Amino acid sequence: MAERLVSTNEERATAFGYPEPPQPDKYSKxxxxxxxxxxxxxxxQSSDENHSPRGRVYLIKQAALGDIxxxxxxxxxxxxxxxxxxxESVCPSGVExxxxxxxARGQIYAWQTEHGRLNRVQQFTLRHxxxxxxxxxxxxxxxxxYHRSGLRSLAHKTQITKLLPQHLRDYEDILPTPSSPTLTTWPTVTSPQxxxxxxxxxxxxxxMDALMSPINEATIRVVAHNGWEVVMPTQQVCCGALHVHAGDRLTARSLARTNIRAFLEADVDYVITNSAGCGAAMKEYPDLFEELSEEExxxxxxxxxxVRDVSEFLVETGFEPPKHSISGAxxxxxxxxxxxxxxIRQQPRRLIQSIPGIQFEEMPNADRCCGSAGIYNLTHPDMAGKLLDQKVADIxxxxxTVVLGNxxxxxxxxxxxxxxxxxVNVVHTVELLDLAYQQESGLES
Ligand code: SF4
Ligand code: SF4
Structure with a gap:
């Protein structure tokens, strides 16, 4: 029989014994x-009620009430x-x-931490x-x-990468050559003309900064092109989204504190991000402090x-439609x-469709998960692989070109x-817009 994290007793004590448990006003909805x-x-994929939203909410409620x-x-x-x-997009009762x-993951993580049961790789990446x-x-x-020294080509020639599990091999194949991080190579303040x-x-x-800094650079150019001064506070850190998803609320809170201080001290009108997961996490920072301190x-x-996603920001504050056309489907x-x-659904589509010459075609099930989901593709490669196959079939x-924002x-x-x-190319929405602006300025052929 599987080991219990927190035993129930005869008085039906909750199975959630750590701070910040799932709240009754949320699961009761x-x-x-x-x-x-x-x-x-x-x-x-599974047709298993326990792996549905309704089933999960019911299990969480039963555990909270001490029934299981x-x-x-x-x-x-x-x-x-x-x-x-x-x-959440279809729930008529607004269940979060x-x-x-x-x-619930916070409860599991707290128990695993207390009993030394954390996955070591996960612990290293999240905490260290x-x-x-x-x-x-x-x-x-x-x-x-690894990329530039020839080690990667050697690994491919000797087929040593075949020792990796298939799903890791798939990612190794497309790993971008990491570029110089934006935060250390760009001016910390970029002014518009x-x-x-x-x-x-x-x-x-x-x-984004470690692997895809050209997207950050495109974001800075696009926002400055639209008349805004862009600053990058040097004290900022990871947003903590992966930590919240994994249940590591302590580390997420500590990261949130650092970012809140860094950006409020920088006296900015908006905090923008080009990563969907970071934007959602930062808009939900108050949830990390709700049970802690009114001031925080x-x-x-x-x-x-x-906080605004860059597409949301550009549409909300008014962006300049590109004049130069780009041909492409x-x-x-x-x-x-x-x-x-x-x-946020319409804003990125408006940006894309504002570019002259673009032929835009909706893909079926555009809002169905691709299986990435933070590090889900590493922790649950089978499920993630099935969802990815469906996504590719829908393109x-x-x-x-496939355009996206994460x-x-x-x-x-x-x-x-x-x-x-x-x-098929895969690009971020701001990269496409940046390309149109650059062609307009005659910087590209
Ligand atoms: S997998 Fe997605 S749709 Fe299903 S319960 Fe989780 S959040 Fe909801
Ligand atoms: S749609 Fe909402 S209220 Fe209905 S079963 Fe799913 S979570 Fe519960």
């Missing part, structure tokens, strides 16, 4: 209507959830499934790598060395009110944490296209 079943990727222990029968469905929040899952920008830069340097409309702070992000909660709310993938968590055959989805969909030998 579920009326078991089942509208969420048909949009839940894990239920669609917090053992594998609850842990597995909670950990198999993608935290994609597709269920993502919040319930994250708080992501919170430290310098270590991330060293990891980036190592990856650059005209008098600035205001001042925005860019979250450079950990994965107020500061987190002040910060969260300034383009489709758009909705990252879960943009469309379901932040309700219309006649498009040459680094995890970008790597995941690239890996899927590579695996299925489809020659």
């Amino acid at each position: 579920c009326v078991h209507c089942g509208f969420c079943l048909e949009v839940c990727p894990t239920y669609q 222990p917090l053992d594998e029968a609850v842990i597995d469905p909670v950990m198999t959830c993608l935290d994609c929040r597709a269920c 499934v993502g919040n319930l899952i994250e708080h 790598l992501f919170p430290y920008p310098k270590r991330l830069r060293w990891a980036g340097k190592f990856l650059r060395f 005209t008098s600035p409309k205001g001042r925005v702070g860019l979250l450079t992000g950990c994965v 909660y107020d500061l987190a709310t002040q910060f969260a009110n300034k 383009v489709t758009y993938h909705d990252a879960c944490h943009l469309c379901h968590a932040q309700k 219309p055959p006649d498009v040459d 680094p995890g989805c970008l790597l995941q969909i690239k890996a899927g296209l590579n695996k299925h030998q489809r020659h």
Whole structure:
């Protein structure tokens, strides 16, 4: 029999024995209507009620009330959830499934920490790598060395990469050559050519800065092109999204505190991000302080009110439609944490369709998860692989570019296209807009 995390007793003590448990006003909202079943990727794959939103909410409620222990029968469905929040988009009762899952994972993580049961790789990356920008830069340097020294070609020639599990091999195949991090190579303040409309702070992000800094550079150019001064506070750190998703609320809170201080001290009108997961996490910083301190909660709310995804920011504040045309057949993938968590669907489409010459085609199931989901593709490769295959099959055959707004989805969909030998570009929305602006300025041929 699976070991219980926290034993129930005869008085039906809750199975959630640590601070910040899932809240009754949240799990009690579920009326078991089942509208969420048909949009839940894990239920669609498994047809198992326990792996549906309704089933997960019911299990969390039972554990909270002490009707069942917090053992594998609850842990597995909670950990198999993608935290994609597709269920929230259709739930008529407004059940915040993502919040319930994250708080339940907080209970599991706290127990695993207390009993020395944390996965060592997960513990190392969450606690000893992501919170430290310098270590991330060293990891980036190592990856650059791996690419540029010839080690990578050697590994491919000798086929040593075949020793890796298939899903890791798929990612190794498309691993971008890490570029120099934006935060250390760009000026910390970039001014527009005209008098600035205001001042925005860019979250450079950990994965984005270490692996995809050209997207940050494109973001800075696009925002400055539209008349805003862009600053990058040097004290900023990883947003903590991966930590919240994994249940490590302590580390997430510590990262949130650092970012709140860094950006509020920088006196910016907006905090912008080009990563869907980071945007959703930062807009939800107040949840990390709600049960802790009123003062910190107020500061987190002040910060969260300034946070915008870059597409949301450009449409809200008014952007200049590009004048130069780009020819291409383009489709758009909705990252879960943009469309379901932040309700941002039309803004990226408006930016794309503002570019003259672009032929835009909607893909079927554009808002269905691609399987990336933070590090889900590493922790649950089978489920993630099935979702990725579906996503690649949904990409219309006649498009040459998939546009999206999240680094995890970008790597995941690239890996899927590579695996299925489809020659389609994958770019971030701001990269496309930046290309149009650059051609307009005559910087590109
Ligand atoms: S749609 Fe909402 S209320 Fe209905 S079963 Fe799903 S979570 Fe519960
Ligand atoms: S967050 Fe996604 S995977 Fe989790 S229950 Fe909701 S729809 Fe299913």
